[in-house]
Amino acid sequence: MIKKIKFLIILLIIPILSSCSGTGSKNRPTISTTGTGNTTIYFTREGGFVASGVLAKIEVNGSEIAQLGVNEYTTSNVTGNYRIKVSGAGIGGFGMGTDSTSGVADEKNYFYIIGVKQSLFSTKFTINETTESGYKQSQ
Incomplete structure (x- = not known):
């Protein structure tokens, strides 16, 4: 009986703990210089209590680049027109609303x-475009 209870507790705790960490990095990425022929888009996720476990x-452009936890970062290089969509991942994201935005790769850096x-x-979830200084101050 005790083994069954321990098993159930572990079964319930593992999804909760694994949903807190994403595939992003806790370290802010180095921002590349513009005019190199590439457009880099930078993402960070704000901290907070609401939906912090999602x-x-x-x-x-339809390809998943990351699943960000609270205060995590990721980047992506794009060419041409691009479309960004953010939604909840996993069971915790069920019922979370999505947001999307689009832009044109013009050899500049964009921050979200x-x-x-x-x-x-x-x-x-919301996507807010910001400046480089706003991105650096976001955490």
């Missing part, structure tokens, strides 16, 4: 902060 799945917007009956 990973933010980031897709660029992933946040969470809570209303009375719903919660959704």
